Amino acid sequence: MFYQKLKLLRKKYQYTQEDLAKALNYTQGAINSWEHNISRPPLEIICQINRIFKVSTDYLICKPESITLNSKKIRQRKHKS
Structure with missing residues (x-):
């Protein structure tokens, strides 16, 4: 889910919510x-x-x-062609 991935990435790159807010020109509350x-x-x-x-x-x-699933569908379509 987006919200989980955002937090995971932010912590991985050692950004605080305030750091990310400044980088995006948004508020910490939005983050x-x-x-x-x-x-x-x-x-x-x-x-x-x-x-x-x-x-x-x-x-x-x-x-x-x-x-x-989408990758599998694409491969299946290629094989049918």
């Missing part, structure tokens, strides 16, 4: 809301988070199993 699954950031902020933590949008917003 806290995102990490507690109260709200979600707009897409352009998700893109900034991707750049800061060097991760893909898929990693941040997709469930791992949905990525795996």
Whole structure:
């Protein structure tokens, strides 16, 4: 889930909520809301988070199993062609 991954990445890169808020030009309260699954950031902020933590949008917003399932479907389609 996005909120769990955001917190995990923030801690991995040793950012406080305040540090991340400053990097994104948002408030610490907004970061806290995102990490507690109260709200979600707009897409352009998700893109900034991707750049800061060097991760893909898929990693941040997709469930791992949905990525795996989509990859399997793509491979199946290629084999049918």
